[in-house]
Amino acid sequence: MALSTTLTINGVTRIIELDDPRVTLLDLLRERLDLTGTKKGCDRGQCGACTVIVDGRRINSCLALAVSHDGARVLTIEGVAEGKSLHPVQEAFLAHDGLQCGFCTPGQIMSAIGLIEEGQAGDDPERVREGMSGNLCRCGAYQGITEAVLDAQRTLAAQSRKEVA
Amino acid sequence: MKPFDYVRPKTIAEAVAAAAEPGAVYLAGGTNLLDLMKGGVSRPDRLVDVTHLPGLDEIEELPGGAVRIGALVRNAELAHDRDFARRFPAVAEALLSGASAQLRNAATVGGNLLQRTRCAYFYDAAGACNKRAPGAGCDARGGDNRLHAVLGFSEHCIATHPSDFCVPLVALDAVVEVEGKAGRRDIPLENFHLLPGDTPDRETVLAPGDLVVALRLPAQAAQFAAHARYLKVRERTSYAFAVVSAAAALRMADDRIEDPRIALGGVAQKPWRAREAEEALRGARADASSFRHAAAAALADAKPSGDNAFKIELARRIVARALALAAAGSPERVAALPASPLAAISGVAAHA
Numbered sequence: 001m002a003l004s005t006t007l008t009i010n011g012v013t014r015i016i017e018l019d020d021p022r023v024t025l026l027d028l029l030r031e032r033l034d035l036t037g038t039k040k041g042c043d044r045g046q047c048g049a050c051t052v053i054v055d056g057r058r059i060n061s062c063l064a065l066a067v068s069h070d071g072a073r074v075l076t077i078e079g080v081a082e083g084k085s086l087h088p089v090q091e092a093f094l095a096h097d098g099l100q101c102g103f104c105t106p107g108q109i110m111s112a113i114g115l116i117e118e119g120q121a122g123d124d125p126e127r128v129r130e131g132m133s134g135n136l137c138r139c140g141a142y143q144g145i146t147e148a149v150l151d152a153q154r155t156l157a158a159q160s161r162k163e164v165a
Numbered sequence: 166m167k168p169f170d171y172v173r174p175k176t177i178a179e180a181v182a183a184a185a186e187p188g189a190v191y192l193a194g195g196t197n198l199l200d201l202m203k204g205g206v207s208r209p210d211r212l213v214d215v216t217h218l219p220g221l222d223e224i225e226e227l228p229g230g231a232v233r234i235g236a237l238v239r240n241a242e243l244a245h246d247r248d249f250a251r252r253f254p255a256v257a258e259a260l261l262s263g264a265s266a267q268l269r270n271a272a273t274v275g276g277n278l279l280q281r282t283r284c285a286y287f288y289d290a291a292g293a294c295n296k297r298a299p300g301a302g303c304d305a306r307g308g309d310n311r312l313h314a315v316l317g318f319s320e321h322c323i324a325t326h327p328s329d330f331c332v333p334l335v336a337l338d339a340v341v342e343v344e345g346k347a348g349r350r351d352i353p354l355e356n357f358h359l360l361p362g363d364t365p366d367r368e369t370v371l372a373p374g375d376l377v378v379a380l381r382l383p384a385q386a387a388q389f390a391a392h393a394r395y396l397k398v399r400e401r402t403s404y405a406f407a408v409v410s411a412a413a414a415l416r417m418a419d420d421r422i423e424d425p426r427i428a429l430g431g432v433a434q435k436p437w438r439a440r441e442a443e444e445a446l447r448g449a450r451a452d453a454s455s456f457r458h459a460a461a462a463a464l465a466d467a468k469p470s471g472d473n474a475f476k477i478e479l480a481r482r483i484v485a486r487a488l489a490l491a492a493a494g495s496p497e498r499v500a501a502l503p504a505s506p507l508a509a510i511s512g513v514a515a516h517a
């Protein structure tokens with residue numbers, strides 16, 4: 001059964017023919033569109049390595065059927081930098097050593113971008129840790145991750161103040 | 166994952182007809198269903214995708230003051246709706262204490278009600294489970310069962326219902342709106358889930374094709390806004406199911422409790438409304454002794470189903486503490502660690 005689904009991925013609209021409805025958004029990105037920045041960790045919604053932003057909400061792409069997301073806008077780690085200029089969250093992860101092996105990092109960064117957009121955590125490290133609890137880091141870089149999210153949050157808040165002014 | 170047919174109905178009537186066929190299931194957020202399908206625990210022949218149905222994603226106030234929540238409203242969207250959180254703080258707190266931010270962004274209100282137990286033997290397709298394969302037996306009995314039920318279980322099944330959201334909802338008399346082949350009907354949430362008895366595979370009163378379209382909180386439910394809490398013990402600080410949880414909501418007159426509402430999570434195959442405990446507390450003074458007395462009444466019928474006798478005393482203490490916290494007043498904003506017993510709240514004795 002051929003299933004057609006339209007997705008706007010990192011600003012580019014694609015019509016995708018799926019031969020099987022079982023394809024998850026994660027497998028579509030990695031195996032069929034060569035967007036391998038999004039990682040497959042547990043594949044069961046427990047580790048957060050596959051986090052992407054769909055219609056403005058961070059979700060686990062391993063628990064999303066591609067066909068069900070017909071019409072959605074998807075942002076992946078490949079779409080957050082502007083040319084050679086890294087996203088402020090990416091810069092902050094570098095500045096604060098928010099990683100060691102790097103496998104969970106794309107998911108951490110997408111989750112952090114989602115968290116900052118949601119605007120619920122503010123500058124409270126406890127709320128940041130709680131809001132990032134869906135992203136596991138087996139190297140244990142949590143301290144750096146929390147500092148990076150807080151720093152990026154301040155940078156983005158300052159940028160939006162400048163834009164308003 | 167077993168192959169399946171995928172259908173995307175355009176109307177609720179089309180959805181009900183498509184899902185009434187044998188082997189069909191509804192797909193909404195997919196956070197529980199896809200996990201179960203990947204593990205071979207659920208093996209549907211047909212997925213009926215309801216996520217594109219119009220009109221099921223609104224939070225609206227009805228004439229008379231009831232609040233109606235569409236079945237496709239995402240958990241996070243409801244918890245962060247300021248007006249909703251102000252009127253139903255314990256419900257917002259329960260939602261935010263569940264799962265992770267990513268899962269709360271995908272999971273729906275309707276799907277939360279219909280999520281399956283996290284009993285490890287239900288998830289292990291190689292093990293015996295009467296819920297998954299009726300008549301196969303129950304490996305949880307005699308297995309690793311320290312997190313299993315202490316109320317309402319049977320010899321055939323000792324699993325628990327995992328929802329946080331449903332616990333304050335059942336305390337507040339929430340109603341489930343269901344559309345089926347015979348039209349629309351209301352089911353009180355308290356009567357929606359079934360205890361296992363001889364048929365643990367039947368988890369709700371829903372018939373084939375029945376679609377949860379909305380959830381309603383009656384106008385009276387907002388009268389508890391000033392004194393409502395949800396408290397949840399987990400084996401880690403965040404992103405874990407409840408070992409035991411409790412919702413407490415009080416309507417107070419000075420230091421007397423006019424209308425108490427109490428429900429427990431993690432103790433049975435349904436969100437457990439503790440009506441005996443409510444009666445014990447009605448008209449009583451809001452003090453530690455009343456709360457202990459009510460907590461004892463809530464667990465009066467509890468029995469261990471295995472290596473889990475500790476949950477009975479734990480549940481008593483959590484009920485008493487949730488009542489003390491509710492009496493002290495709902496916080497302005499959900500705590501940084503929602504529903505956590507580790508969150509310090511000034512002025513309240515943690516061990517009532």
